[in-house]
Every structure is written in C-alpha cells, then in structure tokens.
Amino acid sequence: MVDLRELWEFRELLYFLVWRDVKVRYKQTVLGALWAVLQPALFMIVFTLIFGRLAHLPSEHVPYPVFVYAGLLPWTFFASAIATSSMSLVNNASVITKIYFPRLIVPLSAVGVGLVDLAVASALMVVLLAWYHLPITPFILLGPAFMVGVMLAAIGIGALLAALTVTYRDFRYVVPFAVQLGMYATPVVYGVGSIPERWRVPLALNPMTGMTEGFRASVLGHAPPWTLVAVSAVTACISLAAGIAYFQRVERRFVDVV
Amino acid sequence: MSSNAVGPVIVVEHLTKEYMLGARARGYTTLREAAVMAVSAPIRRVQRLARGESDVGTRPFRALDDVSFTIESGSVVGIVGRNGAGKSTLLRTLSRITEPTAGSIAIRGRVASLLEVGTGFHPELTGRENIYLNGSLLGMRRSEITRKFDEIVAFSEVEAFLDTPVKRYSSGMYVRLAFAVAAHLEPEILIVDEVLAVGDAAFQQKCLGKMQDVGRGGRTVLFVSHNMSAVSRLCSRGLLLRHGRLDFDGSTLEAVTRYLAEEQRPDALRWETAGLRRRLDEYGELARLTVVEVRPASGAMTGFRFGEDLRLSVTFLATSNIHHAAIGVGIDDLFGARIVTFNSDEAGVTLTAGREQVYTVNLCIPRPVLNPGRYAVSCAVLSGARILDFLPQAGFFDVQPIRADTGEHFEPSAGAGPVRLACSWEIQPVGSSMIPASVP
Numbered sequence: 120m121v122d123l124r125e126l127w128e129f130r131e132l133l134y135f136l137v138w139r140d141v142k143v144r145y146k147q148t149v150l151g152a153l154w155a156v157l158q159p160a161l162f163m164i165v166f167t168l169i170f171g172r173l174a175h176l177p178s179e180h181v182p183y184p185v186f187v188y189a190g191l192l193p194w195t196f197f198a199s200a201i202a203t204s205s206m207s208l209v210n211n212a213s214v215i216t217k218i219y220f221p222r223l224i225v226p227l228s229a230v231g232v233g234l235v236d237l238a239v240a241s242a243l244m245v246v247l248l249a250w251y252h253l254p255i256t257p258f259i260l261l262g263p264a265f266m267v268g269v270m271l272a273a274i275g276i277g278a279l280l281a282a283l284t285v286t287y288r289d290f291r292y293v294v295p296f297a298v299q300l301g302m303y304a305t306p307v308v309y310g311v312g313s314i315p316e317r318w319r320v321p322l323a324l325n326p327m328t329g330m331t332e333g334f335r336a337s338v339l340g341h342a343p344p345w346t347l348v349a350v351s352a353v354t355a356c357i358s359l360a361a362g363i364a365y366f367q368r369v370e371r372r373f374v375d376v377v
Numbered sequence: 378m379s380s381n382a383v384g385p386v387i388v389v390e391h392l393t394k395e396y397m398l399g400a401r402a403r404g405y406t407t408l409r410e411a412a413v414m415a416v417s418a419p420i421r422r423v424q425r426l427a428r429g430e431s432d433v434g435t436r437p438f439r440a441l442d443d444v445s446f447t448i449e450s451g452s453v454v455g456i457v458g459r460n461g462a463g464k465s466t467l468l469r470t471l472s473r474i475t476e477p478t479a480g481s482i483a484i485r486g487r488v489a490s491l492l493e494v495g496t497g498f499h500p501e502l503t504g505r506e507n508i509y510l511n512g513s514l515l516g517m518r519r520s521e522i523t524r525k526f527d528e529i530v531a532f533s534e535v536e537a538f539l540d541t542p543v544k545r546y547s548s549g550m551y552v553r554l555a556f557a558v559a560a561h562l563e564p565e566i567l568i569v570d571e572v573l574a575v576g577d578a579a580f581q582q583k584c585l586g587k588m589q590d591v592g593r594g595g596r597t598v599l600f601v602s603h604n605m606s607a608v609s610r611l612c613s614r615g616l617l618l619r620h621g622r623l624d625f626d627g628s629t630l631e632a633v634t635r636y637l638a639e640e641q642r643p644d645a646l647r648w649e650t651a652g653l654r655r656r657l658d659e660y661g662e663l664a665r666l667t668v669v670e671v672r673p674a675s676g677a678m679t680g681f682r683f684g685e686d687l688r689l690s691v692t693f694l695a696t697s698n699i700h701h702a703a704i705g706v707g708i709d710d711l712f713g714a715r716i717v718t719f720n721s722d723e724a725g726v727t728l729t730a731g732r733e734q735v736y737t738v739n740l741c742i743p744r745p746v747l748n749p750g751r752y753a754v755s756c757a758v759l760s761g762a763r764i765l766d767f768l769p770q771a772g773f774f775d776v777q778p779i780r781a782d783t784g785e786h787f788e789p790s791a792g793a794g795p796v797r798l799a800c801s802w803e804i805q806p807v808g809s810s811m812i813p814a815s816v817p
Contacts, residue, residue: 135513139499139506146501146542217496218514219473219488287411371476374469375396 121363122221129220136228140203141235155236156243159191166191170308179310181339185247189335190307192244193269196237197327198298200270204229204277205294208285212377222370223363226281230273237266244338256340265334265343272326272355275362282366285377301325306332311347323347326355385485386566386597387448387471392480394466395437440466442621443480448599450486450565453592455612455629456601457636460650460768462618464601468492468570471599486565486597489516493570495555500544504535504554507543511558525561532583533557548762560587566597571604571769585611603769604713605633637711646671646680648772663699664730664758664765668692668737671754671774680775683749683787687742691756693766695730702730702765704738705757708747709770716752716795722759746796748789749778 126133145151163184170176171183178186204226208215211225248255284290302308305327311319323329329351333343441463448454456464469475471482472490497514498507508529512522522529530536533554535546543551569588588611592598602608608615608629615632617625625635647670672688673681681687691704703722709715719740721727730736753770778788789797 131519132513135510135519139502139510142506143499143501214497214514216474217492218490220514220516289409374475 121223121367125221126223129224132220133224133228133231136224137231137235140228140232144232152236152239155239159188159195159240160243162191162195163188166308176309177313179312179339181253182251185251185253185339186310186335187308188244188247189338190305190331192237192240193266193331193334194302194305194307194327195240196233196266197269197273198302199236200230200233200273201277201280202294202298203232204273205280205284205290207277208281208373208377209288209291216374216377222373223278223366226278226366227274229281230270230277233273234270248338254340258337258340258342261337261343262334265330265337265348268330268333268352268355269327271359272330275355275357275359277362278366279358279362282369282373285373286369301327304328306335310335311344319344319347320350323350324354326351326358330355384450385447386450387446387485387599388481388483389447389471390445390481392441392444392467392470392482393439393478394441394463394470394475395439395478397437439621441470441477444618444621444623445480446616446623446626448597450597451592451595452614453598453600453612455608455615455632456599456618457603457605457608457615457632458618458624460771463621464618465492465570466621467618468568468599468601472568484566487516488566488568489562489564490568491515491559491562491570492568494552494559498543498551498555501542503542504533504539504546507554508558511555512561515559515562516564517562521563529557529561532560532587556584560584564596566599567591568599570601602713605637606712606714609633646673646772646774650768650771660764661766663695663697663760664702665694665696666691666756666758666766666768666771667694667735669754669756669768669771671772680777681745682777682779682781683747684744685781687740687745687747689740689742689754690737691740692735692737693758694735695732698732699730699758699760699765701727701760702736703727703759704740705759706740707755707757709753709755710795711751711753713753713770715755716747720759745776746798747776748793748795748797749776749787750795751775752795 141152145154148154150157166187167184170187171178176183207225207229208222215222215225280290280294284294304322304325306314306322311322311328311332314322323346329344329348333348333351336343444463444467456467458464466475468490469492470477471484472488472492474490474492495507495511497511499510502510508526509519509522512529513519517525530539533550533556535550535554538546538550543554546554585607588598588600592611592613598611600608600611612629615625615627615629616623617632617636625632647668649668650666668691670690670692671680672690674685674688689706691706693704695702701722703720703726705718705720707715707718719742721738721740728736752774754772754774755767755769756771757767758765778786780787
C-alpha cells in the first residue's frame with residue numbers, strides 16, 4: 120500500500136524538513152530548544168498545584184510532579200505532533216505545488232520535529248527521577264517501545280488530519296480544541312488506577328491511554344498494565360493504517376485543492 | 378544515473394487534465410459551506426438554467442485535452458503557447474505534482490522539475506542552510522550537495538553572505554542563489570518553467586549557458602518560456618500548445634513561427650485574464666488582473682497607427698485591502714524582450730484598494746515612438762516592491778504602418794529596431810582630408 124522503497128529514497132528530504140523546522144522554530148528565540156522542556160515543565164508545576172495539592176489526585180505512591188511529568192512526556196509529544204502535522208500540508212503548500220516527493224513525508228516530518236522536542240524534554244525526566252531518589256529498574260528499557268507506539272498513533276492521526284485540513288479548513292479550529300480535551304481523556308494528570316475497573320478497557324480504545332500508562336509504569340519502575348497496553352497497541356495500529364490509507368486516497372488531489 | 382540508452386524517455390498518451398472552473402475561486406471549503414452548497418447549488422443551477430444562462434459555473438475546464446507525444450533521450454524540447462494554453466499544467470502533470478484526469482505518462486529516468494526559482498527557500502535560514510534544504514527538495518543527495526557546494530556558491534556570487542539569513546538578501550541575490558542550486562542538478566530529465574524570466578540580464582545569460590550545457594551533456598530538457606529567442610536558441614524541437622491541445626510538434630523554428638503568427642495575432646483588443654492559472658502561487662492571491670484592453674482612438678480592430686496615443690486599460694480585482702497599489706504595464710517585443718515599462722507608482726499614482734473592489738486603471742502614452750510592428754502587453758499589480766499579480770504577454774497589438782498625423786504609409790527599414798526617437802542632425806564641414814601644403 121505505502122511505497123516504502125520510495126519513502127526510503129526520500130529519507131534525506133525527511134531529515135532536512137525536520138532539521139528546517141527545528142532550526143526555524145528556535146531562530147531568534149533567547150531560550151532556544153529550552154522551550155521544548157520548559158513547556159511540559161510549566162505544565163508539571165501548574166498540574167502539581169491544581170491536581171496534586173488542591174484536588175489531591177492519587178499518584179501511585181510517587182511524588183505528584185514525577186507522576187504527572189511521566190504522563191506529560193508522551194502526551195506533549197503526541198499533542199504537538201498532531202497539531203503540527205494537521206497543518207503541515209497547508210503550511211507547505213508552496214512546496215507541494217511545485218515539487219514532487221511522497222506527500223507522506225510532510226506529516227512525517229512534523230512528527231519528527233516532535234521527536235526532537237521529546238528527546239530534549241526527556242532530560243528533565245532523568246533529573247526528576249534523580250531528585251526524588253526514585254530507583255531506575257530494567258522496566259525503563261520498555262520506555263522507548265511505548266514512545267514508538269505513541270509515534271505510530273501520531274503518524275496515523277496526524278496524516279488523517281493533515282489530509283482533512285486540506286479540504287476542510289474547519290480542522291484548523293477543531294484540532295487544537297480536540298487536543299486540549301484529549302488530554303483529559305488520557306491518563307496524564309490522573310492514573311488509570313483511579314478509574315473504575317470496567318471503564319479501563321474502553322478508555323484504552325484511546326491509543327494514548329495504554330501508551331501513557333505503559334510509559335509511566337516503565338519509568339517509575341513497575342510492570343505496565345499489559346491488557347490496556349495491548350488494547351491501545353491495536354487501536355494505535357488501526358489509526359496508523361486508517362490514517363495513511365485515507366491520506367493516500369486523497370493525496371493526488373491535494374495540489375488542486377490546497 | 379546510468380540509463381543513457383537511446384530511446385524514448387517520456388511517453389505521453391491521451392493526457393487530459395480537467396479543473397472545475399467558475400464554481401469557486403478557491404478550492405477548499407468549510408464543512409458548513411459544503412453543507413450549504415450541497416443544498417443550494419442544485420437550486421441555483423436550476424434557476425440559472427431557467428433564466429436561460431449557460432451552465433458554465435460547474436463545467437469542467439480542460440487545461441489539457443488529449444495530448445500525446447514522445448520524447449527521445451537527450452533532446453531539448455521547448456513548449457510554447459499563450460497564457461492559459463496548458464503549458465504549466467503539462468509540466469505539473471509530467472512532474473507528478475498533479476494527477477491527470479485521463480491518459481497516461483511513462484517516464485524513464487530521474488526527473489527534476491524547476492517550476493519556480495527557490496522553492497522551499499526559508500527566509501529565516503541562511504544561504505548555506507538554504508542550499509542544503511533546496512538541493513534536497515530538488516532531489517539531490519546530501520553528499521552530492523556537499524561535493525558541489527563550492528561550485529554552487531561560486532556560481533551564485535553570494536559568498537560574502539552565506540551565513541546571512543536569506544530574508545536580508547536583495548531579490549537579485551536570492552534569485553542567483555536559488556538558480557545556482559538548480560543549475561547543479563544532474564537529473565536525466567530536467568523540466569523548467571519560465572524561471573529565466575527573473576534575474577538580471579547578465580545572470581539570465583549565464584543560466585541559459587548552463588542550460589545549454591545540460592542539453593549538450595545528453596540529458597533531456599523540457600523548457601517552457603515566453604522568451605522565443607531563448608527557445609529558438611536552446612531547443613531542438615518545439616511543442617505548440619493551444620487551448621490545451623497539442624497544435625504542433627516538430628522543429629523549434631516552425632513551432633516558434635507558428636506561435637508568433639497564429640497565437641499572437643491581435644484578434645481582439647480586449648483580453649479577459651481572470652480565469653488563468655498563475656505561474657506562482659503568490660500571484661493573484663491579493664489582487665487579480667481581470668481584463669487588459671488596448672483602445673485605439675480610431676476604433677481600428679488590430680491596433681494603433683504610428684504615433685497615435687497608446688491608450689490601455691487594466692482592470693483588477695482586489696481580494697483584500699491593499700495599500701499603495703500600483704499598476705505596471707510593460708511593452709515587449711514578440712521574442713519576449715522588454716522594450717519599455719510604465720509603473721504608475723513611479724508617476725506618483727497609487728491607490729488604496731478595498732477588499733472585493735474592482736478598479737480600472739487607464740494609461741495613455743502620448744505620441745509613442747514605437748515603430749510599426751507587433752507588440753505584447755504585460756501587466757502587473759504592484760504594492761511597493763511586491764508583485765501581487767503578474768501576467769506576461771497578456772495581450773498583443775499592432776502598430777500599423779500608417780502615420781497617425783498625416784495618414785501616409787510609413788514603414789521603417791528592416792531591422793530598424795522597435796523605437797523611433799526624435800532627433801536632429803547637423804553636418805559641419807571640418808576642412809579637407811588632404812594634407813595641407815606646407816606653409817611657406
């Protein structure tokens with residue numbers, strides 16, 4: 120379905136598009152790439168004050184800041200990847216109307232930029248673990264696997280939204296709003312543990328549920344909730360396949376519409 | 378980069394491309410509009426038909442209509458035709474940028490298309506960074522760019538500003554850098570759309586030379602231009618497009634001659650230009666030229682008499698508020714070389730255009746000095762240094778070999794050039810050339 124060989128041919132272009140966006144994003148900023156860690160860090164502080172101190176949400180026996188940051192890390196990656204890839208085709212209209220390359224490269228590069236930010240933001244995770252003297256267990260090796268799951272879901276949903284935004288500019292307004300709401304449908308500020316048992320599997324239909332819970336468990340040093348992870352892995356793969364399928368069905372029309 | 382076997386590298390069969398024209402100026406819709414349209418469009422269509430109007434609003438427009446041709450390896454092919462004849466659409470479909478409605482294209486070899494100079498240049502990035510970005514977009518490998526980097530920089534003549542963001546470049550530097558990257562592409566098939574229209578004359582010559590080298594190197598080049606002298610010089614074969622159809626396929630000389638004779642016949646003095654697809658995306662976005670008209674006082678059908686005031690009018694639609702909008706009118710010869718330019722802002726005439734307002738700008742050139750012959754009018758809407766819309770050779774007119782003042786027949790000698798300027802002559806005897814006899 121996807122011409123993987125052609126995508127591979129254009130891997131350097133993908134690299135340059137990611138490189139361009141990272142570079143441009145932090146040009147003329149004083150703090151530069153620090154912004155990638157500052158955003159989740161500020162969210163962490165605010166959420167700690169509101170949900171930790173004020174609302175006393177349970178945080179599975181670890182300090183709330185670590186708990187919420189371990190959730191914010193995958194969520195911020197997902198949210199920014201979705202938000203930028205949904206606008207990516209429209210923003211790159213001047214290029215895609217002049218040069219041929221596999222169109223999928225465009226939303227992929229948006230996800231790639233999110234990956235770079237994720238790498239920067241992960242540094243604070245390490246600092247937090249050390250600061251609170253939390254043990255690092257072999258489970259942490261699973262962390263990247265969950266991020267791959269997040270990435271697959273982000274590619275699928277991002278490609279779908281990018282294609283939809285080309286024809287229906289409404290999504291320009293829908294996406295930021297949906298992303299904001301989506302965080303509350305994902306165990307970021309709360310843990311799945313505080314959800315009634317029977318609602319956990321339906322909640323895992325959101326691919327981010329299993330991945331966020333799994334990532335947090337692996338970082339905080341215990342076994343991931345495998346059932347939830349399995350359900351979310353399936354929905355992540357479905358979003359990937361469906362998103363790319365829709366994208367490819369309409370990609371030849373982009374240029375005439377964008 | 379290995380297939381230098383002889384044989385066809387491009388086979389185009391029954392290529393057709395349709396656009397829905399007139400339905401909307403812009404392709405995209407919002408969900409609400411789509412819903413409203415779905416309900417109201419059929420009703421309005423019925424109303425329109427009931428009023429006896431044509432159903433043109435929803436009729437597809439054929440930008441390309443059953444075009445077939447074959448191109449052999451190593452040939453340099455010029456594609457000529459009027460604005461809207463389908464040249465750019467043909468290049469876009471050949472470059473796989475847009476999908477044909479019907480027909481097939483088979484291409485053998487690595488294709489690079491240059492539909493615009495500096496595609497993907499990012500204003501915030503430096504010259505060095507943009508070389509890599511643009512090169513990669515045009516299909517070069519990173520190692521290839523690194524290898525040719527010094528050559529590219531030397532060609533562009535912007536060494537000193539390599540680490541300056543290109544947003545601080547002059548437009549000339551920008552174009553030179555962009556073309557330098559493109560000139561170092563080594564594809565088997567190169568597709569070029571009128572990119573030579575930009576840049577100063579010296580640089581244009583350099584670029585033409587480079588393109589000639591590409592052709593001599595045994596690679597295949599497809600080249601669209603309004604510049605007939607460039608086409609004649611570069612190309613070994615010419616395709617003439619007319620209303621989306623392939624009108625002629627053969628020698629460059631004949632294609633150019635036919636184009637000049639047929640396509641540029643001033644069969645009208647008024648040209649509607651609203652429906653044309655613009656060459657660059659930014660053109661036509663804020664303002665759109667809709668009508669270009671030449672108005673001979675005599676009411677003649679083909680143009681002006683020699684020395685008669687040239688009256689032109691240009692109508693444009695402002696799609697947003699524009700400050701200091703100005704109109705530029707250029708008169709070109711049939712080979713695409715500019716003879717003279719008139720910019721209204723240089724005469725202190727600008728206007729603040731309001732959104733969705735239509736303006737007609739009249740230009741009178743009193744007692745022009747254009748020799749009898751055929752000329753093209755190019756028009757632009759400007760705002761400061763920005764070009765908002767631009768139509769090269771939007772229309773054509775003749776200056777007839779009749780003097781406007783006396784009505785006498787008047788024809789300059791062949792090769793006299795496009796203008797006749799007033800002058801005065803004086804002859805002074807300065808003595809004999811014979812060596813004067815020695816003074817006693």
